[in-house]
Amino acid sequence: MIVITKISDMQKIMNEYRLERKTIGFVPTMGYLHEGHATLLREARRQNDIVVLSVFVNPLQFGPNEDFERYPRDIKRDEQIAQEAGVDVLFYPDVTEMYPRPLSVQVVVRERVDVLCGKSRPGHFDGVATVLTKLFNIVMPTRAYFGMKDAQQVAVVDGLIRDFHFPIELISVPTVREEDGLAKSSRNVYLSDEERKEAPALYEALQKAKIAIENGERNPAAICSLIEDHIKTNTHAVIDYVEVYSYPDLTPLQRLSGRIIIALAVRFTNARLIDNITLDVN
């Protein structure tokens, strides 16, 4: 594995790979890698000649009240995980390399942002889309890998790739779960023992909704009620939102049909958890 910190070096190397007709799988991350990232890397390893991982904590996607400085970092550990996952190129630029001066241009996301978690994080996805535009031009990958845990991010990246015609295939990788169904997350360690026992109720509620839809339910409000009831009955968590939209457009539905997402966010004492499922309704 080689570690690259300069954009110009990266572009030179990646261009050579492309000219050699190698397929390139790209996993962009903010580092502090966990099982979710490892799954993306494995998938990229399976499908491509070359695997590129980027580790960059992107200041542009943090709001003024979100703590960019305190975001966890551990590049030594990340390097080890990357090595074990078979990464060929680790791109690890610093902030002055990525943002040497104020940007004269920026990507603004006009759709798919004022719902779900995006509602409470104005500008967040503008920062994500801007750094990805930069990274896509630096890495020039064949395929880019994102986890469906953050389904809204996948929807935004889908719009970015489509509208700007990046010659990149978006691969969305299913959420990795514990044996009891709880979506894996670095935040699960902040749950108390009791909360940890309750937390599988989130995925149970989503599965219950799925079964109701399979049995003919087509009313979004009924689906949300069913999920809220299950969570309230089985946990002490406070519900942030339970929402149903078309996917990946994230537009409201009067009646369920086509590809949809059912997504939720709840707050336990020291951890805010999110989860979602997507399904095709005919």
Add this chain to the structure above:
Amino acid sequence: MIVITKISDMQKIMNEYRLERKTIGFVPTMGYLHEGHATLLREARRQNDIVVLSVFVNPLQFGPNEDFERYPRDIKRDEQIAQEAGVDVLFYPDVTEMYPRPLSVQVVVRERVDVLCGKSRPGHFDGVATVLTKLFNIVMPTRAYFGMKDAQQVAVVDGLIRDFHFPIELISVPTVREEDGLAKSSRNVYLSDEERKEAPALYEALQKAKIAIENGERNPAAICSLIEDHIKTNTHAVIDYVEVYSYPDLTPLQRLSGRIIIALAVRFTNARLIDNITLDVN
């Protein structure tokens, strides 16, 4: 010359050229080609294996009061000029190919826009930067050609390529002039005979400013006055602006130094003309 109307066909062909290690020169235009475009095409032909011309009247860069519908179009004539200039690929998509649905992402230009002509055209350069981002990903050129006649556009494209790391070399081509110094423009035909005789005074004024700077003048206000006086004395034109900035940052200067631009816009009866010079002040 081949004519392509579909984005996917274009990307397939251009990718093959890249894999064959061909250099690709790209001239993006809104069509209705004139001598200025022909100069860009000649320069592209001289420097590259493959020359690509795009003809697309981009609705996104027209303001609500600017007449997108009435913008002149003549694809047959454009095809002939392209053929004669040695263009290999003419990309000629229609609006529904480029904008099949509302954009979910857009490029916003944060700097270099609130001066010169951009001041009176809010959103214009957002539209330019967005369509160029699309075209750059579709054409994947080695070099992109723009005329210095529209120096602000060159400055914006310079920021776009630099901030988003497009692996593209920006080639800015000097303004083509008539024998008497008047910058070539399709609008010159709207000048009356008398106005046509006066119009070379614009470039004369810029040259006078250049000589003053060579002789030691470093005060931007003095340079602007000198130009305004020359235009007022020698023409009946109404001055829109005469401005001096650093180039390509387009920031105001207390004292002239480094690379600068001196730019002006004036209105004759039926034609608004622009002109500029850039120079290095030591």
